[in-house]
Amino acid sequence: MNASAQGISLTLHLDRENLKERAGFLPDWLQSEIQSRGLLAGKDSNRISFCGLMMNGQDLRIFMPRRAILETGDTQSLNYAVLLTTCIERYARTSKTTVFAGNKADTSLNTDTLPLIRELLEDYQHSGPYIRSFLKRTVNSGKTDWKRTINSTTAFPDSLGRPVYPTLLGQRTAYAARCEVARIHFAVIAKFDKRFGWWITGNTTGRVAPEISEDDQLLLQKDYCLHILNQELISCYADRDIRLVRNLIRFFKDDEGAHAGTVVVGLKEFHWAWEAMLGKILSNTISLTDELPVPSYKQRDGSEIIAQNNKMRPDCIISNNDVTKVVIIDAKYYDATRSDNTPPLKDIVKQLFYAKAIRKIKNKADIGNAFIFPGNDMLFTSLNLKNSSSNICFDNEFPTISCFYADPLTVMRYYADKGIWFALEEMLLSDSVYINKDEDGSC
Numbered sequence: 001m002n003a004s005a006q007g008i009s010l011t012l013h014l015d016r017e018n019l020k021e022r023a024g025f026l027p028d029w030l031q032s033e034i035q036s037r038g039l040l041a042g043k044d045s046n047r048i049s050f051c052g053l054m055m056n057g058q059d060l061r062i063f064m065p066r067r068a069i070l071e072t073g074d075t076q077s078l079n080y081a082v083l084l085t086t087c088i089e090r091y092a093r094t095s096k097t098t099v100f101a102g103n104k105a106d107t108s109l110n111t112d113t114l115p116l117i118r119e120l121l122e123d124y125q126h127s128g129p130y131i132r133s134f135l136k137r138t139v140n141s142g143k144t145d146w147k148r149t150i151n152s153t154t155a156f157p158d159s160l161g162r163p164v165y166p167t168l169l170g171q172r173t174a175y176a177a178r179c180e181v182a183r184i185h186f187a188v189i190a191k192f193d194k195r196f197g198w199w200i201t202g203n204t205t206g207r208v209a210p211e212i213s214e215d216d217q218l219l220l221q222k223d224y225c226l227h228i229l230n231q232e233l234i235s236c237y238a239d240r241d242i243r244l245v246r247n248l249i250r251f252f253k254d255d256e257g258a259h260a261g262t263v264v265v266g267l268k269e270f271h272w273a274w275e276a277m278l279g280k281i282l283s284n285t286i287s288l289t290d291e292l293p294v295p296s297y298k299q300r301d302g303s304e305i306i307a308q309n310n311k312m313r314p315d316c317i318i319s320n321n322d323v324t325k326v327v328i329i330d331a332k333y334y335d336a337t338r339s340d341n342t343p344p345l346k347d348i349v350k351q352l353f354y355a356k357a358i359r360k361i362k363n364k365a366d367i368g369n370a371f372i373f374p375g376n377d378m379l380f381t382s383l384n385l386k387n388s389s390s391n392i393c394f395d396n397e398f399p400t401i402s403c404f405y406a407d408p409l410t411v412m413r414y415y416a417d418k419g420i421w422f423a424l425e426e427m428l429l430s431d432s433v434y435i436n437k438d439e440d441g442s443c
Helices: 019-025 029-035 076-092 112-126 147-152 180-201 216-220 222-235 239-253 271-280 345-361 408-416 423-431
Strands: 002-004 009-014 053-055 057-066 131-141 169-176 262-267 296-298 304-306 316-319 324-333 367-373 401-406
Touching: 009 076, 019 029, 029 053, 029 262, 053 076, 057 076, 076 112, 076 180, 076 262, 076 271, 076 408, 112 180, 112 239, 147 169, 180 216, 180 222, 180 239, 216 222, 222 239, 271 316, 271 324, 271 408, 316 423, 324 345, 324 423, 345 367, 345 401, 367 423, 401 408, 401 423
Parallel strands: 009 057, 324 367, 367 401
Antiparallel strands: 002 009, 053 057, 053 262, 131 169, 296 304, 316 324
16 A cells, blocks of 8 residues: 655555565565564564564655554555554653664664654744753843942942942843754754654655755764754753753764664564553553462472562453453464464463462452454454364363454554553453353363
């Protein structure tokens, strides 16, 4: 899907897209970035493992989450791009699995770049260019500096013999819009605006500051710019000025990400974001981490050492208001359309173990267990362990795990708006298969 005007040219892709099948339709620069940054699902895989954006010049590629159903149209494509970038920005504020330009697509790279871009562009929208303030000495105007006036001028007595100073020395605050800090500010804004103005304005041709021209030569003088900014920071006293200069310093302390020719912002492993987003859009969450059992090692002398750093950490736990129903949720970023693209056995065992432990803590509640996959179709409704040859169900030993599907776009909208998806929460609490407090589950 492509949206273009005189501004950026926007093309949508999906996470887990087959690179080999699309090779003839992908530009060389994009294929090169995917290969060099290791943005593939596995060593021998042809599927892209990436959610985010890649940009080369005006060619913007957006990689949406797997199993998202995308509508066509330029406006809708731009809305998807803005939505995904906003979600990654919010996630990047609290996570260290963000990838931004310049380096291999590992974790913990330039996590503050998107928040920095938003802060700088929105600050310029609201407050305009940096204006330097300074104190200017005055004569017979401004606030009188009596100490300097008395020490530096001659007084004449009045009719009563009192001193009168015909010349009053003072000072007032003056402002200068044309200074090196303002020049640096313009250069940074122009750089970000050209690449991300569409994100802030919601328009493919939109610019926050169309009147500013780029000054790449100035931005390349990193040491010079940092020197000017650090000197300016010493004399700043207004909150906005301090915050702005500090953000400009952050721009130059980014060794490569903000200056690279090709921009790459996103998440190589989106399952962490899937987990975080679902955890934020559910309201009745409870934390039981401190109550869950931890490994305890007994020593020869009979004393015990508890492994506090090896706690059980369920993704998310929700309950109804009176905590008579508790659902343990595991956000799984799998297609879950066939048995071979579902969670591995180790994840199933972990979830069953959580349920077993929580039944001991909340022994008066019914306990439910659930996987949440991305998607719109309820392809699987539940998971049980069976003997593959005899078809015997081990439901008493390993109770049912319910399966739910959540539309990735809806999850992202609630997450970006900091809202609560009450319908999803109600479905999880009402439709989960529960282990009754007095019984075991059954197939």
